[in-house]
Amino acid sequence: MVSTDSTDPRDGDDTEAGPGDRTDHEAAVRAQTVQRLERSMGAIGTAAVARMESRLSWFRRMSAEDRSWVGLVAQSGVAAFVDWFKTPGRGRPPITVEVFGTAPRELTRSVTLLQTVDMIRVVIDVVENQVEELAAPGGQQQLLEAVLRYTREVAFSSAKVYARAAEARGSWDARLEALIVDALLHGDHEDGLPTWGSALGWSKTPVIAVAGGLSGLDRDGVLDDLRATARRGGHDVIAGAQGERVVVVIGLAEDAGDGTARLRAAEALAGLFGEGPVVVGPPAPDLHAAGESVRAAVSGLRAAVAWPDAPRPVAAEDLLPERALEGDAAARRRLVDLIYLPLRGAGSPLLDTLSVYLEHASSLESTARMLFVHPNTVRYRLSRIAELTGYLPSDGRGSFVLRVAVTLGRLTERGRPVAE
Incomplete structure (x- = not known):
């Protein structure tokens, strides 16, 4: 048991080191380690980038500009670590600002979260391999623990950065999808459809529309489920809600020309809508021409009440008399x-x-x-x-x-x- 009596390090008693002695010694070791780290910051960052080039094939395939940004992030991470290591009492390091604040937002689209984890592992390996040289005598464990804590914070901050980017991207995509559905339904702004579709990664044809109701279900939950189910089927998908009505535009992954593909796609989604009819519009050659399919599906959804025994889903073409009587x-x-x-x-x-x-x-x-x-x-x-x-x-x-x-x-x- 360590004595709690204070000991003046100047009295020459070296039989037992008190807490003050240990604290002063750790601070001295930390200061020497900091000096070594500051002299080696550039070399560490360069070594990390070199290790990425040798071990990560996707890093070698990146553009020169993106590799440069990744290198800058690595250098900033090392500098931020050294600054944080100087003052251990600062608590958790502000990783997001000091490290990721140097890179453009577009970098999150060039580098995936999994690739970011790979990069963190490489940097850890580089530092761990040089702990003996970077740390002052007796400071190896101190430096290693600090590196592990810091890299843990980097990992958490990385996940936060990507989560925020995904959330912002998801909100933007949802607004753009709603705009596309509205443009297709009302027949306006059609000149912008190819550009908007490209922004969402749209590539598949032919295109069909499926319309159904919410019937009190959670709108965002229904839209998310519809998108996820359609994408699992290999289709492109755009979905939007208008009041209690939901319209889904699907770019079919395959089509044999006999109508079976569009019915299969619609059947996979039918159970995700609320109660009531689900109507499938006729196929269109591309997104730009999909307005007719959307309008037919919505018209059929309004008129389907006149045919209580209609199948679910039902083709808009099978509802032609009801749609005609309803005013289409x-x-x-x-x-x-x-x-x-x-x-x-x-x-x-x-x-x-x-x-x-x-x-x-x-x-x-x-x-x-x-x-x-x-x-x-x-x-x-x-x-x-x-x-x-x-x-x-x-x-x-x-x-x-x-x-x-x-x-x-x-x-x-x-x-x-x-x-x-």
């Missing part, structure tokens, strides 16, 4: 182009047969009697209608789509614009 001019034109005009071009017998068939509760015999033809003739004409339009007149859903399309077509031919 594009859906009206689409129905006329896809159904009415092909039927009219095939001749009046098909249109007449369809009209009579729908008016007589889909009865073959009644339709045949009204048209004075054989029921087999009616069957043949109905099969031709299905071939031309893709909808079966005998099917409940198909007959509804056909009836709406023929009605709109006739209104158009009487001079009433479809866009009314």
Whole structure:
């Protein structure tokens, strides 16, 4: 047990060193170590950069400017360590300001957090290998402990720097994504879409839009989950919320041209939306042309309430009659182009047969009697209608789509614009 009696180092009693003696001795050793460190600061920084070049292949591939900034950070780190080591009573070193404050913010995009950890390890190795030469006699352990404490603070500060950069980047990306979704929906600022997409790393095509509701769910949580799920599927993704509506724009990782890829992508996301319909817009060739897909998906989301049994997700094209009745001019034109005009071009017998068939509760015999033809003739004409339009007149859903399309077509031919 060490005696608590104070001992005057000047009385010549060297039988037992008191606390004051040890403190003075440690301070003297520290001062000598500081002098050695100050003389070796440049050499340590140079040695650290040289070790990085020899051990870190990614460092050798960096541009000369970025390597220069990394070297400056290393030199600043050594200088800040020496300054902190001089006065041990200062507490935790202000790493972020003294070290990382020298580098531009863009460096966090050139050097990843994992690479930063690699660099810290290299610097530690360099200093540890020179502890015997850098420390004054008896000060090796003192210096080593200080180095370990300092590098721990550097590691924590590195994580903080990257976390702040990621948070700022995430907030900026979210605002830009919301701007893109709004521009696509309203058809304005489209000239800026390629540039904005490039800023987000957008590269994949074709592009589809998926729209759904929040239904009281946390908006930010839903958006984060949608983005993460889409990216795990290999897709590019942009997501934005507008009130209780969420719109996701997806650049498909692959597409066979048969619609299966977009349905698979939408099915993977459907469970992340709130309750209610989820609508998939038609494919677009690129982000610049994706406005039509976004508008179709949002229009389908508004109109889907009229088809309670719609699948989830449902294609916006499958909601054309509901969208047309709800006031979507594009859906009206689409129905006329896809159904009415092909039927009219095939001749009046098909249109007449369809009209009579729908008016007589889909009865073959009644339709045949009204048209004075054989029921087999009616069957043949109905099969031709299905071939031309893709909808079966005998099917409940198909007959509804056909009836709406023929009605709109006739209104158009009487001079009433479809866009009314």
